[in-house]
């Protein structure tokens with residue numbers, strides 16, 4: 001213990017929280033890029049994923065506005081985080097997402113029409129396809145943050161079996177107000193688990209701004225109380241976000257334990273299509289946030305580096321629009337499940353006691369179905 | 372074959388299944404070196420090590436969530452919640468996640484987990500330690516809810532719960548943990564999870580109960596036998612799914628039924644059983660189905676808990692009332 005006298009106060013612990021950014025809002029490269037970003041094809045790949053995700057996202061909003069989809073949560077402005085996550089993760093890692101991590105899910109093999117199907121209200125959307133990395137991923141999680149401590153169990157299983165796999169638990173800024181988040185962050189280091197907690201801080205928990213969620217200076221620093229590293233990254237800089245995620249995943253995989261990444265971004269859309277942010281959010285704040293758009297930023301960066309042309313952009317825009325349309329058509333083609341489906345995945349084997357209810361559903365007149 | 376009480380039978384089932392299946396692990400508060408506050412996990416740490424016997428921080432929500440995460444990876448976690456009132460923080464995880472993953476992923480992600488907890492009062496425990504929780508869980512689609520009432524069933528049903536591919540809430544009768552012993556063979560044989568047990572045959576009326584109240588109900592049946600009343604005794608054991616066939620078959624024979632439950636009366640399993648008897652067994656009944664239960668009050672603290680808890684006196688009184696409405700013979 002300290003040699004100082006009992007009445008003296010000494011600093012027994014001190015911390016700092018670092019923020020990583022390689023490319024600023026204007027697309028200017030601020031520091032030597034990580035190796036992957038020195039390959040123009042990698043930059044184009046990330047750009048393509050972001051642009052296609054945005055096109056699909058816009059299509060979903062359009063379908064909702066025209067009565068062809070249920071309430072939808074847009075990822076507008078947050079495409080870089082999902083893209084970086086999907087690329088950084090290994091195939092046999094497990095993604096435990098919230099509900100705005102579409103780009104990561106697409107990259108891991110979730111068909112985009114499943115996203116539409118989910119918001120249309122069809123459980124089959126969460127039966128991710130065999131033979132893709134998403135096969136072991138968790139489905140969308142709507143209750144805020146409750147999925148996060150489940151990552152402790154998933155990562156514990158990896159450690160118990162000595163598998164070089166990592167669990168990635170994704171959440172928003174709102175979820176970090178919850179006990180679930182704290183319980184997970186508080187305990188992860190006890191077993192030195194291979195888990196990465198990824199916060200997409202989009203500045204808003206529906207109508208509650210970041211400053212009114214917590215007095216904490218950063219959300220990343222919430223890691224520190226749990227004895228694990230916490231860092232910020234510019235979540236609209238896809239290069240920085242991928243770099244930081246790859247570093248965290250490699251560390252977790254190498255047995256260095258958990259960490260928290262706060263990716264700072266901005267929700268450019270309403271919370272969902274059922275929300276109207278104009279009620280509580282100033283227009284000039286939104287306009288300012290658009291200047292930091294991750295897609296615009298990488299395009300400017302690539303243009304400066306000479307690996308992206310106007311012709312490339314036009315070609316990609318057309319491709320992305322065609323893909324979004326194809327996704328919509330694939331979604332329209334999915335017929336509703338049979339009524340008895342509400343029973344058929346409830347248990348491994350349906351208890352006899354439920355047989356009569358299932359039979360009732362099967363013999364009832366077919367309900368009106370809708371997209 | 373050894374004479375065991377219920378807590379020893381639980382311990383034996385855990386030991387036996389951990390030996391049989393390396394995917395089985397236990398987690399909970401004070402379950403390692405301390406062996407659990409009721410000693411259900413004594414010896415497991417030495418036998419299976421800290422990786423499979425996980426002492427958890429004091430966060431029941433985390434315990435439930437971690438069990439879910441483990442179970443999705445094909446492990447078979449058995450989580451202990453120290454006292455029944457501490458199950459409340461787990462409700463979110465159980466209702467929103469454990470009970471739903473199979474359905475919402477159409478069978479892709481499943482939760483073969485068990486959450487064990489002592490259930491009910493009668494041991495003069497502190498506040499929040501004596502709640503009867505079965506109604507909460509029996510209302511949640513996707514779960515199984517088991518409430519054993521003797522050592523052999525505690526052993527056989529716990530094996531079945533661990534082996535079941537779906538989430539099981541396993542509510543143990545706190546006050547009966549050390550009340551009596553029974554010969555239990557470590558046979559590794561599971562009992563069925565969706566079957567009520569006809570424990571004693573009788574002709575005049577059917578007494579239905581589960582968990583700790585089975586003990587009071589047995590004593591009541593003994594007392595009534597002295598008066599020449601022949602009771603058929605059914606241990607429901609599985610509250611979800613509920614084996615109404617066995618109960619209906621008995622009531623069809625006896626024409627009279629009293630249901631005994633420790634939980635508050637309103638909306639509880641006794642009400643569900645009574646409603647089923649009204650729907651499917653009315654023409655066999657000589658009299659209304661009666662319920663003996665805890666009152667619709669907050670569970671009293673130790674000094675008044677006996678006022679709340681159904682006992683032999685209340686059960687016998689209710690049976691006499693029934694026999695006045697519909698005399699035997």
Ligand SMILES: [Mg+2]
Pocket residue numbers: 172173174200201202203204205206
């Ligand atoms: Mg937010």
